[in-house]
Amino acid sequence: xxxxxxxxxxxxxxxxxxxxxxxxxxxxxxxxxxxxxxxxxxxxxxxxxxxxxxxxxxxxxxxxxxxxxxxxxxxxxxxxxxxxxxxxxxxxxxxxxxxxxxxxxxxxxxxxxxxxxxxxxxxxxxxxxxxxxxxxxxxxxxxxxxxxxxxxxxxxxxxxxxxxxxxxxxxxxxxxxxxxxxxxxxxxxxxxxxxxxxxxxxxxxxxxxxxxxxxxxxxxxxxxxxxxxxxxxxxxxxxxxxxxxxxxxxxxxxxxxxxxxxxxxxxxxxxxxxxxxxxxxxxxxxxxxxxxxxxxxxxxxxxxxxxxxxxxxxxxxxxxxxxxxxxxxxxxxxxxxxxxxxxxxxxxxxxxxxxxxxxxxxxxxxxxxxxxxxxxxxxxxxxxxxxxxxxxxxxxxxxxxxxxxxxxxxxxxxxxxxxxxxxxxxxxxxxxxxxxxxxxxxxxxxxxxxxxxxxxxxxxxxxxxxxxxxxxxxxxxxxxxxxxxxxxxxxxxxxxxxxxxxxxxxxxxxxxxxxxxxxxxxxxxxxxxxxxxxxxxxxxxxxxxxxxxxxxxxxxxxxxxxxxxxx
RNA sequence: GGGGUUGUAGCAUAGUGGAUAGUGCAGUUGGCUUCGGACCAACAGGUCGUGGGUUCAAAUCCCACCAACCCCUCCA
Numbered sequence: 105x106x107x108x109x110x111x112x113x114x115x116x117x118x119x120x121x122x123x124x125x126x127x128x129x130x131x132x133x134x135x136x137x138x139x140x141x142x143x144x145x146x147x148x149x150x151x152x153x154x155x156x157x158x159x160x161x162x163x164x165x166x167x168x169x170x171x172x173x174x175x176x177x178x179x180x181x182x183x184x185x186x187x188x189x190x191x192x193x194x195x196x197x198x199x200x201x202x203x204x205x206x207x208x209x210x211x212x213x214x215x216x217x218x219x220x221x222x223x224x225x226x227x228x229x230x231x232x233x234x235x236x237x238x239x240x241x242x243x244x245x246x247x248x249x250x251x252x253x254x255x256x257x258x259x260x261x262x263x264x265x266x267x268x269x270x271x272x273x274x275x276x277x278x279x280x281x282x283x284x285x286x287x288x289x290x291x292x293x294x295x296x297x298x299x300x301x302x303x304x305x306x307x308x309x310x311x312x313x314x315x316x317x318x319x320x321x322x323x324x325x326x327x328x329x330x331x332x333x334x335x336x337x338x339x340x341x342x343x344x345x346x347x348x349x350x351x352x353x354x355x356x357x358x359x360x361x362x363x364x365x366x367x368x369x370x371x372x373x374x375x376x377x378x379x380x381x382x383x384x385x386x387x388x389x390x391x392x393x394x395x396x397x398x399x400x401x402x403x404x405x406x407x408x409x410x411x412x413x414x415x416x417x418x419x420x421x422x423x424x425x426x427x428x429x430x431x432x433x434x435x436x437x438x439x440x441x442x443x444x445x446x447x448x449x450x451x452x453x454x455x456x457x458x459x460x461x462x463x464x465x466x467x468x469x470x471x472x473x474x475x476x477x478x479x480x481x482x483x484x485x486x487x488x489x490x491x492x493x494x495x496x497x498x499x500x501x502x503x504x505x506x507x508x509x510x511x512x513x514x515x516x517x518x519x520x521x522x523x524x525x526x527x528x529x530x531x532x533x534x535x536x537x538x539x540x541x542x543x544x545x546x547x548x549x550x551x552x553x554x555x556x557x558x559x560x561x562x563x564x565x566x567x568x569x570x571x572x573x574x575x576x577x578x579x580x581x582x583x584x585x586x587x588x589x590x591x592x593x594x595x596x597x598x599x600x601x602x603x604x605x606x607x608x609x610x611x612x613x614x615x616x617x618x619x620x621x622x623x624x625x626x627x628x629x630x631x632x633x634x635x636x637x638x639x640x641x642x643x644x645x646x647x648x649x650x651x652x653x654x655x656x657x658x659x660x661x662x663x664x665x666x667x668x669x670x671x
Numbered sequence: 672g673g674g675g676u677u678g679u680a681g682c683a684u685a686g687u688g689g690a691u692a693g694u695g696c697a698g699u700u701g702g703c704u705u706c707g708g709a710c711c712a713a714c715a716g717g718u719c720g721u722g723g724g725u726u727c728a729a730a731u732c733c734c735a736c737c738a739a740c741c742c743c744u745c746c747a
Binding site for chain 1: 674675682684685690691693695696705706707708709710712727741742746
């Protein structure tokens with residue numbers, strides 16, 4: 105069935121009266137902030153200027169002439185306001201949501217195949233809450249792409265070589281034998297803490313330790329058994345990350361390692377440099393790409409000592425991706441905004457050497473705390489597991505407070521909901537100033553608030569026995585509360601929000617939508633009793649609740665959040 | 672020096688041309704013999720960084736400036 109487009113209905117009515125083209129009318133129609141004004145509005149200011157009439161008078165004049173079986177009209181302050189007839193709105197909303205269920209809100213916008221670079225965590229380092237934003241954002245991009253019809257393969261790319269590896273191993277080597285054993289749980293935290301301690305020790309005597317690490321690097325290069333040991337540890341560290349991805353229910357289709365990209369680059373370098381002689385040039389012993397753009401400058405890919413930099417490995421990584429995913433043309437990179445310039449350079453380079461590929465950077469802000477930036481090179485870190493455990497403890501406490509039994513599944517659904525919601529609720533461009541006490545407050549604009557509204561809906565639906573077939577016999581002629589109207593209206597908004605969130609991969613649009621939806625549902629819940637005597641009111645409201653639940657579940661699914669049965 | 676992002680109430684955040692700038696936390700006050708109170712209702716709190724400009728209309732567009740953060744040939 106075709107979903108109802110109320111904006112179009114309104115503009116069709118206006119088109120008969122107003123001397124403007126349809127596109128113009130459509131672009132001017134807005135939703136009033138104050139619902140008292142109506143559901144849709146059209147400002148007449150531009151028209152009044154053209155016709156040299158006072159806006160108030162003109163708006164009143166036009167609204168008098170309008171008539172429609174779907175709307176009632178009014179005018180105020182130079183706006184023509186349209187209110188959708190409640191019985192019509194509720195009937196159409198329920199019908200569409202119940203019929204489409206998990207497909208409600210889906211729209212076919214994109215049929216491409218994408219590979220998404222996400223989960224940018226290096227093995228033999230640590231996973232902190234800055235990474236969490238990256239991981240969760242990547243999963244959102246994957247989910248929204250799937251929702252609008254695209255195919256997407258999220259991949260992880262880990263740096264298993266480089267100075268951080270040596271630094272990690274340098275400290276690890278000093279540990280007593282019993283502390284070198286990889287623990288059974290919180291493996292990533294164990295790896296991370298070694299890196300953190302290495303950093304602290306390093307700072308104590310930079311000169312001396314730098315020399316030690318350089319020596320160790322040479323030793324490793326000449327000793328295959330050390331290489332083997334480090335390789336083993338890196339794989340274990342990578343496995344620990346994969347486990348975190350699993351517990352967060354993050355989709356990762358496959359993984360790539362920096363060492364693979366390095367090998368691949370050495371395979372293709374000769375041909376590459378030969379083919380693009382003018383592009384890759386030598387500068388002070390290093391090899392740079394001359395991007396022929398004064399803003400982008402030179403792009404270094406190989407150091408003067410011969411070591412490959414990220415640029416080189418990203419060139420070959422693209423090849424690796426295409427080998428694994430044949431016919432792949434579209435690449436999305438979920439990477440923090442500090443690399444904006446680097447990616448601008450890289451994309452420019454790709455436009456020359458891989459002209460038939462498309463690249464898009466989903467740039468996200470960092471996570472800061474009051475102590476300073478959450479960055480892997482510096483101190484003051486908030487490890488993933490510490491954040492998770494603190495939330496777990498508080499959620500468990502709240503459950504017991506509410507007289508519910510401890511349930512591992514529910515604790516996880518709520519806790520991971522909190523973690524994801526916190527990471528996705530802020531505009532991508534912004535840095536998040538992270539405050540743990542705010543994340544532990546489960547009131548107001550939070551994931552538990554949204555989940556709670558869903559739990560309430562489920563709880564009512566559990567109490568009654570009703571079937572979708574009742575839909576055909578619903579009676580829509582009773583005196584509606586305004587909350588019923590607003591709830592139906594908000595459910596309808598979902599389709600538009602999906603499109604907005606897809607354009608530019610803006611998770612916060614959907615997060616805010618779930619908050620608004622939950623908010624209006626909670627208002628509905630307090631003013632509109634459902635399990636009432638009157639059968640026709642009861643059944644219509646039950647369907648409205650079911651429609652709400654379908655919409656909320658679909659929206660939260662895109663964010664990777666589940667609604668528990670009880671909480 | 673050049674480039675990018677951000678600046679909205681004590682804190683956090685939404686709003687990119689439209690009505691009285693929306694929301695949450697913190698503060699004050701009210702609501703459980705009730706389909707679940709992680710809720711609802713109400714009060715108070717704003718020079719939308721500053722100064723110009725464009726427009727019937729500017730937090731939103733343009734210009735200049737200020738502040739914070741990030742990046743800019745050999746870090747990842």
